[in-house]
Structures are given as structure tokens and as C-alpha cells.
Amino acid sequence: MHESTSPVALVTGANRGIGREVARQLAERGYEVMLSAREDAKAAQAAAEVAAQTGGSVSALTLDIADPASIASAAERLREDPGRLDVLVNNAGVGTDWGVSGTTPDFDAMDRALQTNFYGAYRLTVALLELLRASSHPRIVNVSSGMGGVAEMGGWSPGYRVSKAAMNAMTRILSTELRDEGVLVNSACPGFVRTDMGGPMGATKSVEDGASGIVWLATLPDDGPTGGFFRDGSPVAF
Numbered sequence: 572m573h574e575s576t577s578p579v580a581l582v583t584g585a586n587r588g589i590g591r592e593v594a595r596q597l598a599e600r601g602y603e604v605m606l607s608a609r610e611d612a613k614a615a616q617a618a619a620e621v622a623a624q625t626g627g628s629v630s631a632l633t634l635d636i637a638d639p640a641s642i643a644s645a646a647e648r649l650r651e652d653p654g655r656l657d658v659l660v661n662n663a664g665v666g667t668d669w670g671v672s673g674t675t676p677d678f679d680a681m682d683r684a685l686q687t688n689f690y691g692a693y694r695l696t697v698a699l700l701e702l703l704r705a706s707s708h709p710r711i712v713n714v715s716s717g718m719g720g721v722a723e724m725g726g727w728s729p730g731y732r733v734s735k736a737a738m739n740a741m742t743r744i745l746s747t748e749l750r751d752e753g754v755l756v757n758s759a760c761p762g763f764v765r766t767d768m769g770g771p772m773g774a775t776k777s778v779e780d781g782a783s784g785i786v787w788l789a790t791l792p793d794d795g796p797t798g799g800f801f802r803d804g805s806p807v808a809f
């Protein structure tokens with residue numbers, strides 16, 4: 572275990588897109604970043620590139636959040652080194668049923684969305700709670716989507732929508748139960764961001780702007796909000 576006292580942040584699905592930019596912005600702010608990806612080589616390459624870009628401390632971690640065994644071994648690795656965790660950004664996500672009608676759902680695709688976007692994020696959070704509880708300023712950011720907001724929910728892509736609505740429920744449940752321990756848990760919608768996910772659908776928002784609202788929640792002061800759902804720092808309806 573090394574001796575650094577910088578806060579430690581884990582970002583999932585950080586080899587590309589919004590997650591990679593969140594990792595970059597946190598490294599730039601002096602966080603020791605555990606950059607995770609489901610493929611070893613992609614994690615290693617992205618971690619080396621982000622470290623070179625920022626001059627920060629960025630380590631690669633292999634983590635497939637849809638695989639409980641991968642979650643268990645990543646949690647074990649974090650307990651050994653660096654042995655601390657202050658921030659968890661549950662960013663990894665998949666869209667499996669874009670444009671599918673809710674009247675003719677593809678339940679296999681819905682299950683795949685739930686396994687990653689909901690169960691994966693929830694299992695990982697629970698596996699890391701012991702480390703987070705030991706932090707003086709623990710923060711959990713669940714990267715959700717306006718498409719998961721029940722108050723303004725529309726049609727189509729039912730698997731993706733339900734998986735993000737479930738993730739938002741997890742935010743409310745855990746923020747309520749962990750409030751007295753000082754663990755701040757919030758959902759973030761990055762907006763419609765030009766990544767491999769959003770780009771083909773015509774998104775124009777930059778990854779820098781999409782990531783900044785997530786980084787804001789990851790770096791909240793102790794009197795910051797918990798149990799909220801935010802886009803660009805402003806509340807959105809659950």
C-alpha cells in the first residue's frame with residue numbers, strides 16, 4: 572500500500588466517452604484515479620494516456636460491472652492497494668434497445684440493460700461500501716439519464732429507461748440510509764453528449780461539458796446535497 576494522501580476516485584467504464592473525461596478532470600484536480608474498464612488492455616492504455624495528459628496519478632483497474640466475480644476481484648484489489656476509496660462514479664452503461672417500442676419490448680435486451688446499468692452499479696456500490704464508509708468525505712455518483720426520470724418519462728427504449736429509473740431508485744434508497752454517515756449519494760444526467768453512445772443519435776454536447784456536472788457531484792463539500800438528481804449542477808425531476 573502506498574503513502575499518498577490524495578483522495579481516491581474509482582470511475583467505471585472510463586476507457587472512453589464520459590467516464591474517461593470524468594477520470595481526466597478528477598486527475599487534473601489532484602485525485603488519485605482508479606480508471607476502470609472491462610478489458611485489461613483498454614484500461615491500461617486509457618490510464619497511461621490520462622496520466623500523461625494530466626501529470627496525475629492514474630491507475631488501471633480491470634472491472635466488468637456485469638460480472639459479479641469481476642466486481643469481487645476489483646474490490647479485493649482496491650482493499651489491498653490503495654486501501655482507500657473516497658469517490659465512486661458509477662458511469663459504465665449500455666443502451667440495448669434504442670427505439671424499441673414499449674408495446675413490443677425485447678425482454679432479453681431489457682435484461683442486459685438492467686444487468687449493467689442497475690445490478691452492476693448496485694453490486695459494485697455494495698462491494699465498495701466498507702471502503703467508502705472509512706473515508707472522511709465519501710461520495711457516490713450514479714450516472715443516470717433524463718430518460719430514466721419517471722416524472723417526465725416518455726416512450727420507446729424501455730429497457731434503458733427502466734434500468735436508469737432503477738438506478739435513480741438506488742440513489743434514493745442508499746442516500747437515505749447513508750445520510751447520517753455522511754455518504755453523499757446523487758444521480759447525474761450528463762445531458763445529450765457526443766460519445767459512441769450519444770453521437771450516432773445526433774448529440775452535440777461535448778464530453779467536457781457532460782462530465783463537469785458529474786465531477787461537481789464527485790467533489791461536493793460535506794454540506795452538499797444528497798439523494799438528488801442533477802444535470803449541469805441543476806436539479807432535474809426524478
Ligand SMILES: NC(=O)c1ccc[n+]([C@@H]2O[C@H](COP(=O)([O-])OP(=O)(O)OC[C@H]3O[C@@H](n4cnc5c(N)ncnc54)[C@H](OP(=O)(O)O)[C@@H]3O)[C@@H](O)[C@H]2O)c1
Pocket residue numbers: 583584585586587588589590608609610634635636637638661662663664665687691714715716717760761762763764765766767768769770774
Ligand atoms: N452520451 C449520452 O448522451 C448520455 C446521455 C445520458 C446518460 N448517459 C450515460 O452516461 C454513461 C456514459 O455514457 P457514454 O456516452 O460515455 O457511453 P459510451 O461512450 O458508450 O461508453 C460507455 C462505457 O461503458 C463501458 N461499459 C459498458 N458495459 C460495461 C460493463 N459491463 N462493465 C464495465 N464497463 C462497461 C464501456 O466499455 P467498453 O468500451 O468495453 O464497451 C464504455 O467505457 C452511461 O451510463 C450512459 O448511460 C449518456
